[in-house]
Amino acid sequence: MNEEIFISGIYNYCDRWCEKCFYTNRCLLFNQEIDMEIKQILRDDDKNNPNIMDEDMKNSLQSAFKNINKFMDEEDEQYEEFEMDDFEFDDDNDETEFEKEFFKEKISDEERPSTFLKNADNxxxxxxENLFNDLYKYYELLKSKFPAEIEIKNPKDxxxxxxxxxxxxxxxxxxxIRISYWYKHKLSKSKDPEFxxxxEEMLNVNSRIAFISIEKCIAALNFLYQLKPELQSETKALLNNILQIRNIFIEEFPNAQTYRRPYFD
Structure with missing residues (x-):
């Protein structure tokens, strides 16, 4: 794989809808995932097998450390080389220990993205979350009203x-939205200027992607409102919900409207 053609870190700025992306041929992450899937198919591996997942994780981390060391060499920085052997994930030295060693500080459960704001009254x-549940009900209603159109699965429709x-x-x-709150929280507690x-950059990126998601949903619902007059009341209810989300979101993350992602905005 010729890594010279890839745009550094472009996958940090996208919405991960690879099928719609113009940069897949220059995205290292996309090509690594495709390469991994091809190898799994050729080996007839079950990608849900825990052993296979562990091996894939190890290979991904090895690749990440290789890129970090390459970057450090290029920049001629005097950092201690990261050794993958120091971070084997097993019963005695699991992912939690890896995080402690990597960040050189203890991370409490409250400070983890996976548990931050969990079940919070936000x-x-x-x-x-309600919008997601309402979308499912809306889709089921569409299937009952227009089964022929829904079941055909015509991508041009x-x-x-x-x-x-x-x-x-x-x-x-x-x-x-959750990730944006997480980085907003981290930024408020950060004492190191570099961190x-x-x-702040990750806050801007994730809040921007959330804002773009809101705008795309509004456009889609406006289109469906005109396309299916029979369901205008249900479509309008969804539209009102997303507009309410938009208003609150802009108050919480005002930079999302003006921040521009490299290559995508």
Missing amino acids: PLILLS TLQQNLDLLGWYIPLLNVK AETD
Whole structure:
């Protein structure tokens, strides 16, 4: 794999809808994942097998450390080389220990992205979760009203295109809202200027993707409102929900409207 053609870190700025992306041929992550899937198919591996997943994780981390060391060599920085052998994931030295060693500090459960805001009474997160549930009900209603159109799965059909868009961006919105709050929290507690700069960039990137998701959902629902007059009341209810999310989101993350992602905005 010729790594010279890849755009450094471009996958940090995208919405991960690879089928719609113009940069897959220059995305290292996409090509690594494709390469991994091809190898799994050729070996007839079960990608859900825990042993296979562990091996894939190890290979991904080895690749990451290789790129870090390459970057350090190029920049002529005097850092201690990261050794993959120091971070084997097993019963005695699991992923938690890896995080402790890598970041040189103890990370409590409350400071982890996976547990931060878990079950929290956050109106924006709750609204986005409700939107996801409402979308499922809306889709089931469409299937009952227009079974022929839904079951055909024609990618050129405008109804299917807009449903696919909602099906991608509404779940993504919930995830990105949570991540945005996480980085906002991290930024508020950061004492190191370099870490703060990274946290601010990740906050801007994730909140921007969330904002783009909101805008795309609004456009799709407006289209469906005109396309299916029989369901205008249900479509309008969804539209009102996403507009409410938009208003709160802008108050919480105002930079999302003006931040521009490299290559994508």
